Amino acid sequence: MERKEITDLSVESQFEICAIECIGLELIIVCVYRPPSGDVSMYLSMLNNLLNLNLIKNSNVIIIGDINIDLLTKCNYSKDLLNTLKQSGFRQLINQPTRITNISKTCIDHAYSNIIKSDVKNVSCCDLNLSDHLCINVIVDIHNKYLQQNSHVLKRTFSEQRKQEFCQCLDTYQWDEILKKTSCPSKAMELVMNVVKNKFETYFPLKKQLLKKTGHKWVNDSLRKLRVKISQLKNYITTHSDSVESRTHLQQLENEYWIKLRQVRSNFINGCISNCKDDMGRSMWRVISTETCKNNKGNSAIDVFVSRSAGDCVGTRAAAAAALLNRYYIETNVNNAVPCTSTALTYLTQYLPATCPPFKFEPFGLDEMIFACKKIKRKESKDINDMSTRLIDYLPPTVISLLLTLFNECVCQGTYPSVLKKIKVQPIYKGKGEMHLPKHYRPISLIPAASMIS
Known part of the structure; x- marks a missing residue:
């Protein structure tokens, strides 16, 4: 799907740009072209405007194109370009020549991205015999962690x-x-x-x-070991013997687990209230809000509401x-019923004093x-x-x-x-x-x- 808010930044002969969004992957691919005669300062300014768009900040982005700034040559333009990218969380993916002639080797075709380094699987150049510029291949792994609800948060x-x-x-x-x-x-x-x-x-x-997924604070080692025992016993019953003794033992372990779980959780909640350093009443309401899913933090009711709404992605x-x-x-x-004006006026006439004190x-x-x-x-x-x-x-x-x-x-x-x-x-x-x-x-x-x- 075309992103018009990005393409509206295009300036002919200076900063020519087009962009598409890959629905369901939260990935935006931007293609940029700066002619050799274009103003480099204007290009850097327009690039900065592009990187500051909220849409770009909040998405996985690959920016690729023929920029006509040689990154293999150390100059002020290439230094300013790399600084602009770094300030917005982007990095240059190409560090090899992309245009090779009899007299020169230059890296004037660029690829920038804000995707984390471990998800960029491969970046390479190859000759397709279509141009004197090499083709740039960028392979990224946009896997399920970008599609799962609440896998990341904007902070x-x-x-x-x-x-x-x-x-x-x-x-x-x-x-x-x-x-x-x-x-x-x-x-x-x-x-x-x-x-x-x-x-x-x-x-x-x-x-x-x-988001760093952490376990509940009230789950202790005793509960974890008991849970491992239950899991091992279930696997044993599935693969080896499904006897009455095994089933009985499994039932006993599960009953013991749920009794301990309720006890440990109750002790943790009571400790949160009794060990509070500020207001005990506020601590009680904090616990109540968490238990009833009223707070708008992780695993809250509003998360459930959003997850049940229509749409291909979290946004x-x-x-x-x-x-x-x-x-x-x-x-x-x-x-709602419209309030009765006559009733309100009667009430005011009856209870307000004859002369109201001045107020300003x-x-x-x-x-x-x-x-x-x-x-x-x-x-x-x-x-x-x-x-x-x-x-x-x-x-x-x-x-x-x-x-x-x-x-x-x-x-x-x-x-x-x-x-x-x-x-x-x-x-x-x-x-x-x-x-x-x-x-x-x-x-x-x-x-x-x-x-x-x-």
Whole structure:
């Protein structure tokens, strides 16, 4: 299937490109051509734009083509090209001549990939007698681990160096230029948030990481040995003797295993609650959420919901699940009874005082802003911009002061920034009922992290 968002980057005579996606393999193959007369700097810039696409970051990609930059010759262009690839997690697969003439041997046909090294089985060149360029063969092993649900996860890495670079970048940004573009504080807030989001994506990009499947913490050596005994006895019964004594012994071992399993698991859960260092009540609810599949971590109810949705791969199944939940919540809201206006007015007239005290929002100062930032609980839940409340810790004083100015202007004009009204709806399993039905999920709203400051 053609990927138009990639081919739209094509520039004739400079960066000519086409791309296809192999459905079911999460593999994208990109073909690029840079004419010998093309601008190398422009090519590197367009290549960087290509590598920064979310579609490229989140997929297995092979980029191949006639680039007309000789990688066998050490020069600034080849060095800049390799640095650009390395920064985005790509590497050059060809290290031999791809065009051989009577007077030269050059490597001007390239193949880049972000597929892990162990899955690239072979890279070779051969002469098909069709051109003075050799044919490039790249053999990769895209096996089932890329097709299995939850075999990998997209995560951001928040290293201390990246945090400092992100903070410094925002601190030195020309914010005055944004304020000059518009006099509307709501529009200015949108421009500011767009810059913050762009820098956030730049310094903390999503990267694909394989999930490490680990066993349950409460499974001990005694249980493992007992499970091995049961397995060995089952194999013996299958291959040698299926006697009454063997069956009886197997039944005894299985009963012993399940009794020990329940006991060990119960002790582990009780230990998690009693040995907590913070709030015991919170630890209890954490255990309850895990046991009822309410948490959105591995093996949660939402994973079951996605797996039962229609689609060829995890991405399409997740999109189908989101569409189904959205449709269900919208239809449920539409079908709800419309509140009776007269009843509400009667209630207000009866219980509200005759004269209501005056109320209005007042602009607040920097100390109040900083105090509000400190009071916000730092959580891992992400808003619609994929940012958590921990973002507040990375904002420099320059941005905090800018937000204060814009918030106060909104207060004076009686408006609220439209960009902060966009929320993400997260489905949470109710703890009972079939996990693949939308009615057994309740929605919660996650507001933007910056909105909590106001």
